[in-house]
Amino acid sequence: MTNIPTIDISPLLFQSDEQSKIDISKSIRHACETVGFFQIIGHGIDKDLIDNMVNEAQRFFQQSSEEKQDYAVHKWNRLNSNTYRGYFPSSINGKEGLDLCSPYMNCEHKLVKKGDPLHELNKWKINEILIKYWDEMWRIGIELLRAIARAFDLDVFYFDKFLDDRSTGGAGTISTFRLNFYPQIENATPVSIGVDDGEPLSCEEHCDGCLFTILYQHEIGGLQIEIENGKWMDVPVIPYAFVINTGKCLERWTNGCLKAVKHRVKLLKQERLSIPFFLEPSYSTPIIPLPTINCTHKYDPITYGQYITESNKKFKEYQRDENDSS
Ligand SMILES: O=C(O)CCC(=O)C(=O)O
Numbered sequence: 001m002t003n004i005p006t007i008d009i010s011p012l013l014f015q016s017d018e019q020s021k022i023d024i025s026k027s028i029r030h031a032c033e034t035v036g037f038f039q040i041i042g043h044g045i046d047k048d049l050i051d052n053m054v055n056e057a058q059r060f061f062q063q064s065s066e067e068k069q070d071y072a073v074h075k076w077n078r079l080n081s082n083t084y085r086g087y088f089p090s091s092i093n094g095k096e097g098l099d100l101c102s103p104y105m106n107c108e109h110k111l112v113k114k115g116d117p118l119h120e121l122n123k124w125k126i127n128e129i130l131i132k133y134w135d136e137m138w139r140i141g142i143e144l145l146r147a148i149a150r151a152f153d154l155d156v157f158y159f160d161k162f163l164d165d166r167s168t169g170g171a172g173t174i175s176t177f178r179l180n181f182y183p184q185i186e187n188a189t190p191v192s193i194g195v196d197d198g199e200p201l202s203c204e205e206h207c208d209g210c211l212f213t214i215l216y217q218h219e220i221g222g223l224q225i226e227i228e229n230g231k232w233m234d235v236p237v238i239p240y241a242f243v244i245n246t247g248k249c250l251e252r253w254t255n256g257c258l259k260a261v262k263h264r265v266k267l268l269k270q271e272r273l274s275i276p277f278f279l280e281p282s283y284s285t286p287i288i289p290l291p292t293i294n295c296t297h298k299y300d301p302i303t304y305g306q307y308i309t310e311s312n313k314k315f316k317e318y319q320r321d322e323n324d325s326s
């Protein structure tokens with residue numbers, strides 16, 4: 001029977017012998033090759049910081065609709081020019097959300113200055129809590145990728161240079177930090193229905209486009225993953241654990257060895273908060289199967305910027321054409 005492994009990653013983060021790091025790295029690779037999901041404990045993130053982050057998210061969503069409109073992308077607020085980062089209301093797919101960029105983006109970079117969507121800056125004030133939380137997501141994300149590098153016999157720092165290119169004149173990572181809120185709506189219409197089992201959903205079936213997603217589901221479950229042929233499994237809530245899943249870009253970078261698995265959120269009778277951090281490399285990162293993968297390449301080379309622009313078109317929350325009625 002499939003289960004979602006829980007991996008204690010403390011040996012990766014804290015002083016430990018090389019063999020323990022290799023063992024954990026192999027478990028992570030195995031989880032990504034099979035289930036595509038795992039939960040991490042032993043990550044060393046302060047529980048108070050997680051609680052404070054939840055409070056920040058609630059503070060954002062508890063504002064009035066008019067106040068939230070200030071942060072909305074152009075489609076919902078014609079006074080704002082941002083089309084990618086910002087607030088999207090629940091009318092789009094049942095959940096409302098706020099997409100934030102790195103607080104460390106190189107603001108002098110030409111793509112930022114030109115207003116490239118993937119390089120849009122934050123309007124919501126990034127306070128100390130958000131910065132600390134971002135730093136923790138980044139620390140965990142880098143260690144997960146170092147584990148993958150180890151498990152693929154690469155230099156352990158192989159991915160580091162692709163994640164942050166500021167030292168070579170780039171803008172930095174284009175990772176997205178998202179706050180998701182699923183309001184409780186009386187007789188809500190599901191955003192879609194499970195293709196195989198008719199389950200009413202508040203987040204449609206999809207795969208993430210990034211390298212890894214590091215998700216905090218606050219107290220209330222509802223996230224499900226596809227385990228085989230249209231069978232879905234609940235991702236249990238483990239207090240203060242993070243749910244990790246492989247994104248499509250890492251699947252591509254590993255020539256399909258690691259699997260990006262479909263997931264969705266059930267329509268619940270109670271409100272729900274989730275906080276995903278989509279770990280992404282910098283814009284011009286070439287996504288070409290890793291040098292230690294010797295079999296025939298299944299994918300053409302592409303830069304991350306091109307890849308994610310194409311991939312985002314599939315997501316309802318990013319369908320922001322003027323003519324789109326949702
Ligand atoms: O809310 C969740 O648990 C998952 C959300 C999700 O899959 C996403 O935002 O990509």
Ligand SMILES: [Fe+2]
Nearest residue numbers: 206207208263
């Ligand atoms: Fe997702």
